[in-house]
Amino acid sequence: MADHSAIEWTDATWNPVTGCTKITAGCDNCYAARFSERFRGVPGHPFENGFDLTLRPERVDQPLRWRRGRMIFVNSMSDLFHKAIPKEFIDQVFETMETADWHTYQVLTKRSPRLRDYLKGRYADRAPPSHIWTGVSVEDRKGAARVEHLRDSPSAVRFLSVEPLIGPVGDIDLSGIHWVIAGGESGPNARVMHIDWAREIRDACRDQDVPFFFKQWGGYRPKSGGRELDGREWSEWPQSRQVAG
Template sequence: MVSRMKFINLIFNKMISNPRSDRMFPIVSTTWNPVSGCYHECCYCYARRLAETKLRHTPRYRSGFTPRINFKAFRKRFKRGEIVFPVDMGDLFAEGIPKEWVLRVLRHIERYPKTYFLFLTKNPSRYHEFLEHFPENAVLGATIETNRDDLYTKHRISKAPLPSRRYMAMKDLGWDLKFISIEPILEFDLDEFVRWVKDIDPVLVFVGYDNWNNKLPEPSYHDTLKLIDKLEYVTIVIRKSIRRGWWEVA
């Protein structure tokens, strides 16, 4: 059984050895995209923007951000002690991704029991579908930008399941190594949001603002610091881009 403490120790070692990483998650050693693309159409999605602009003439993205399996990616080998972020250019667990694709990814990572794989989705209810197939070195994460469903709907943030559905799916997920990404952070209710994180019991939480000038309904800098302060009593918090809300800047 992979212990939480063993993973936590690895996290701290990664942060010490690579404090200025420009990756989406600073503890990650490498990314890997055996599947790419997504149907969620998040308004702030950097991956879709990249696929439809800079990468649009590459073989993988000639059809835009339509999900596809990338067979050559399964030649990839991983090293002992690495933390790998699979499918950073998509969502492996989005509705519409074939079960066979997911299982092929899980079978591949099962060959590397000394490597950790950080999965991230906005549809964590599908984790339950594959729970018996995940190897113990899988770290299951969900993006939960806010606790406010009404705000999410009003601003048409995404076609992904609402934040409350993600919270319930993660809370009920019987898996020891879980994490939450609060990025890009949106306006929230402090006590309720902290309760959500406590209920999920993640091994770590990432917190960060939007990096792409999307003018999202962001919380104030002060409110974000209050959230981080409370979450640090609950779990490990890794700060990403922490700044003033775009509307706070003169």
């Protein structure tokens, strides 16, 4: 668990699972895989096994030890809804989030059908907690189905992470979506994000009254291009945001 995160839209990260497998073009230059694989084979290192999917049960209760409220990005180094993660383990993660309710959690996935089905089962007879936000990654127009799956999921706050933005998303229906993050790719093989793609998303948010957060232009380093879009920074948040104490 990292108490301080360089990610602009969160305060901390919590990784009860690490490692993943690539399933879309947005995964091609995954920062988490690139970082993890640097340490493959290093005895005793947390990433001794590189980016192989690894359950870390010793980390499941970490948020309970943090008494000051934080915005926590869940599994920044994995995907909680990967098909190889047992439902029982996902249950444990959600039980911790529900218990440590002084934090706000941001759960982000590309496996949107499993997210939808899990949430429908878990919250079939009760309201989803307001402090657990769920989102899906969308890198271009091919991710439209993930938005539909998210819209069909019981969640207090639904958000889109449109990053790395590697193509236009086209006309996007944001009904039932409470927040949109957009940003370009970073790293040695970063693909260029065209300004019209970013404007398209921003304008859709403005037209449909959805808060818009522009994270970065990207480049070789995350901060290479700054955060301004058309002369200003966009750092809007959902109205239900819980401010860390």
